[in-house]
Amino acid sequence: MNRSLELFSAAARVIPGGVNSPVRAFKGVGGSPRFIAEASGAFVTDVDGKRYIDYVGSWGPMILGHAPQSVIAAVQQAAAKGTSYGAPTEAEIQLAEKIIELVPSIEMVRLVNSGTEATMSALRLARAATGRDAIVKFEGCYHGHADALLVAAGSGAATFGVPSSPGVPEGAAKDTLTLPYNDIDALKALFAQRGGEIAAIIVEPVAGNMGCVLPQPGFLQALREVCDQSGALLILDEVMTGFRVALGGAQALYDIKPDLTTLGKVIGGGLPVGAYGGRRDIMEQISPAGPVYQAGTLSGNPLATAAGLATLEAISQPGFYDPIVARCAQLVEGIGQRLDAAGIPHLGYHVGTMFGLFFTEQSAVRNFSEAAKADHERFKTWFHGMLDEGVYLAPSGYEAGFVSAVHDDDLIEQTLAAAERVAKTL
Ligand code: PMP
Secondary structure (H helix, E strand, O other): OHHHHHHHHHHHHOOHHHOHHHHHHHOOOOOOOOOOEEEEOOEEEEHHHHHOEEEHHHHHHOOOOOOOOHHHHHHHHHHHHOOOOOOHHHHHHHHHHHHHHOOOOOOOEEEEEHHHHHHHHHHHHHHHHHHOOOOEOOOOOOOOOOOHHHHOOOOOOOOOOOOOOOOOOHHOOOOOOEEOOOHHHHHHHHHHHHHHHEEEEEOOOOOOOOEEOOOOOHHHHHHHHHHHHHOOEEEEEEOOEEEOOEHHHHHHOOOOOEEEEOOOHHHHHOOOOOEEEOOHHHHHHHHHHOEEEOOOOOOHHHHHHHHHHHHHHOHHHHOOOHHHHHHHHHHHHHHHHHHHHHOOOOOEEEEEEEEEEEOOOOOOOOOHHHHOOOOOOHHHHHHHHHHHEEEEEOOOOOEEEOOOOOOHHHHHHHHHHHHHHOOOOO
């Protein structure tokens, strides 16, 4: 028995399902997860010494690759000065200023410790600011595991077929209205009927938790319009897309101005960080400036702040994104050519440094029900074939993949050579 397998059974005795976050368990694809010993650059190495080209990147944060020198040095320096004070620091101002500089719709920002905290807090704020209770989310979008958002949720919730979790009280879910992604008619119909009750729309501007599903032309603009007409707030959940699809996030790429934005992943450089920010008049309602309560013992933690600052510093260098975006396109198009050659119907999507692949004969995947119709059995074969070849993809067809700054041409070529061999086995 290999070491990963041994560790998985040891883990399962003391940790539910053997993991601290569900999709890691490989339940969606079968087999057992690789336990990781270390990571460097574009690679993760498991406890059995096998090295993989990694396209998960810790589910998005590692845009610089693993253990980038500048981030490691910043964290080490910060750690030497103490790991947490529970009192304000200058670095928090610097990180806030950097976020505001890069994402102009954010006039003020509050740091938290995860994407879940960011979206949960943004919802509370939106409800307080509007005096309304209902929120709108889209089927297959995942916004973390807060009660009100675990309704028709994507990511692991979709992978395991529990999009609406037991344990969520009816009361917490009853104000969550769900719509199909990209369906402007359904959106308009709902707002025509109930617009005055709706506090906010929360949306992944590119959906990365049902595979990678792009917003259709006009969809994000329609969200902005119905919000403006009804007085609801638009919350762009850029936990995944922020600093991923473009330096300024999806809002820069698609030219859409939200009232509030949630961030996570890249802003922490691999340490636990989230943030929510937006219009000053709304953000000033947060305690202690205003009455809307939200707090955190470790929020603005010096290590996380240092990692975030070092990461944002690196990615805001001119020309940082161009080669990564080009390689992401090269990867997805190259995989597509190899699947075509093998006669495997599929759809590959990519935007910025984020990508996804559906095995399907449909002409497009625009929403959750279309994503669910893809051949998830074939995805399993693909996933395990690539894993055997030393390529680590997200272990579910309902997840996106990520290319980092250190996935060079040679690694993309190696990945495509692996894809060619695996395509023939599908
Ligand atoms: N929002 C989005 C769009 C996400 O992709 C995620 C996590 N994948 C979250 C929120 C939740 O973030 P976290 O896992 O840090 O709580």
